[in-house]
Amino acid sequence: MNSRIVISNQADVHPQLLERLARYRGAAFQRPIPQRSREAFDAADELVRRSGKDLILDSGCGTGDSTVRLAALHPDCFVLGVDKSRERLRRGEHQHGLLQGENFACVRADLIDFWRLAHAGAWRLKYHFCLYPNPWPKAEHLVRRWHAHPVFSVVPQLGGRLEMRTNWRIYAAEFAISLALHGVRSNTEICDGAQQLTPFERKYAASGHKLYRLTADLDAAAAQENSGGQRRERTNT
Numbered sequence: 001m002n003s004r005i006v007i008s009n010q011a012d013v014h015p016q017l018l019e020r021l022a023r024y025r026g027a028a029f030q031r032p033i034p035q036r037s038r039e040a041f042d043a044a045d046e047l048v049r050r051s052g053k054d055l056i057l058d059s060g061c062g063t064g065d066s067t068v069r070l071a072a073l074h075p076d077c078f079v080l081g082v083d084k085s086r087e088r089l090r091r092g093e094h095q096h097g098l099l100q101g102e103n104f105a106c107v108r109a110d111l112i113d114f115w116r117l118a119h120a121g122a123w124r125l126k127y128h129f130c131l132y133p134n135p136w137p138k139a140e141h142l143v144r145r146w147h148a149h150p151v152f153s154v155v156p157q158l159g160g161r162l163e164m165r166t167n168w169r170i171y172a173a174e175f176a177i178s179l180a181l182h183g184v185r186s187n188t189e190i191c192d193g194a195q196q197l198t199p200f201e202r203k204y205a206a207s208g209h210k211l212y213r214l215t216a217d218l219d220a221a222a223a224q225e226n227s228g229g230q231r232r233e234r235t236n237t
């Protein structure tokens, strides 16, 4: 199957990215959280607590292929896949026969709510995968990209090792800039496609796309932020 490369009217990083991110600084994202999101989170929270294991979040898991695969790769962790598409999750259920296994589960929820609830619930992740998020390549859709969305400031606070994969160079570059503005250093490399985790990844790799893999240690960034804060406090006293 041949998949088209991302086509955008943007030649490089969006010229308004920095301005957009500056606008959110210090302002909490206030969109009310619907009851159904709270219920989805509570059900997931129960599963996570019951597992007693370290947590891997597979944000935008689609059909859940990556959730199942990650669960096999990390038997000592509980892997939670979250996607808002009932249709994709159903398709995955048909393929894998289940939305829940010994150390994984897939739930339907909107990440714009779910991430905030996870933060409010003091979740600490071991790994956070964000595999092939919708690129929203039209320049006018900048704010729909995760790194330019007002909810994004919650993501670094969930901790763990973050891994984002995309087939669009500009998305990876912007994601790295947004993380840097949140005090997080990241590294982007081209993946060789050896460890394919998702249907989109398989499709893109088969079509010869370049695949970008961005990783960041959010715990190290938080530790640095804390020690910087303590140093600032000491110098102010």
Ligand SMILES: C[S@@+](CC[C@H](N)C(=O)[O-])C[C@H]1O[C@@H](n2cnc3c(N)ncnc32)[C@H](O)[C@@H]1O
Residues within 6 Å of the ligand: 059, 060, 061, 062, 063, 066, 082, 083, 084, 085, 088, 109, 110, 111, 112, 131, 132, 133, 134, 198, 199, 200, 201
């Ligand atoms: C391009 S697909 C990638 C799916 C899967 N990770 C893969 O690589 O095969 C992006 C996924 O993100 C999900 N998604 C987009 N916005 C979301 C949101 N606000 N909350 C939850 N899932 C979302 C979509 O439903 C879709 O399944």
